[in-house]
Amino acid sequence: MTTVVRRRMGVEERRQQLIGVALDLFSRRSPDEVSIDEIAVAAGISRPLVYHYFPGKLSLYEAALKRAAEDLAGRFVEPHEGPLGARLLRVMRRFFDFVDEHGPGFSALLRGGPAGTVGGAPSVSTVSATNALIDSVRQVAYDQILSHLGVTDPSARLDLVVRSWISLAESTALIWLDGRHIPRAELEVQLVHDFAALATVSAAHDAEMSELLRRMVEDEPDDGPFGDLVIRLLQSAS
Numbered sequence: 632m633t634t635v636v637r638r639r640m641g642v643e644e645r646r647q648q649l650i651g652v653a654l655d656l657f658s659r660r661s662p663d664e665v666s667i668d669e670i671a672v673a674a675g676i677s678r679p680l681v682y683h684y685f686p687g688k689l690s691l692y693e694a695a696l697k698r699a700a701e702d703l704a705g706r707f708v709e710p711h712e713g714p715l716g717a718r719l720l721r722v723m724r725r726f727f728d729f730v731d732e733h734g735p736g737f738s739a740l741l742r743g744g745p746a747g748t749v750g751g752a753p754s755v756s757t758v759s760a761t762n763a764l765i766d767s768v769r770q771v772a773y774d775q776i777l778s779h780l781g782v783t784d785p786s787a788r789l790d791l792v793v794r795s796w797i798s799l800a801e802s803t804a805l806i807w808l809d810g811r812h813i814p815r816a817e818l819e820v821q822l823v824h825d826f827a828a829l830a831t832v833s834a835a836h837d838a839e840m841s842e843l844l845r846r847m848v849e850d851e852p853d854d855g856p857f858g859d860l861v862i863r864l865l866q867s868a869s
Contacts (some may be wrong), residue, residue: 719823824859
């Protein structure tokens with residue numbers, strides 16, 4: 632008869648295992664619907680042992696949230712190679728990969744985390760921690776976009792364009808999760824078009840934005856996302 636020997640994990644290794652298990656469960660169901668018992672069973676340990684590493688589900692959720700935020704922020708990192716439209720499209724594909732993989736958790740992240748213990752409302756500390764993580768992801772996305780635009784000191788109008796686009800990507804993803812009625816590939820392209828559209832409208836009001844827009848599109852191929860937008864607009868106008 633073969634005896635299975637269970638390897639004892641170190642403290643940090645066990646903590647990371649529990650975070651991974653919790654993140655997987657939170658990715659498939661709202662964190663409010665996942666119990667400590669389920670996390671313990673999935674990790675192959677007892678409920679008291681979960682509490683040995685984390686004082687409660689909230690602290691485990693926050694640790695999982697931190698890992699998810701770091702993962703999401705990494706999706707916005709893109710090599711400075713090729714046309715800008717193609718780069719943005721690759722970023723949007725990775726962004727929607729994350730949204731697709733972590734639907735309920737992504738929704739909870741943007742909507743303030745799991746419910747707290749007072750009246751079913753999120754606790755102040757949870758909301759604060761969640762907002763800080765969200766803001767850190769937004770800042771990474773913002774810095775990456777400016778880097779690809781070759782801008783270190785953005786004007787007020789460019790700042791508005793970039794931050795508005797990041798907010799649009801978030802809200803689009805949340806709406807898409809509520810039914811997935813539009814193919815995600817279409818939304819990925821549409822969001823790249825939205826960035827170009829926001830920049831174009833801003834360029835109509837500002838000479839500096841107009842020059843930036845010119846640099847954005849001067850090397851864009853006809854079969855790229857920006858070229859595709861121009862063709863679509865011409866076809867709809869004819």
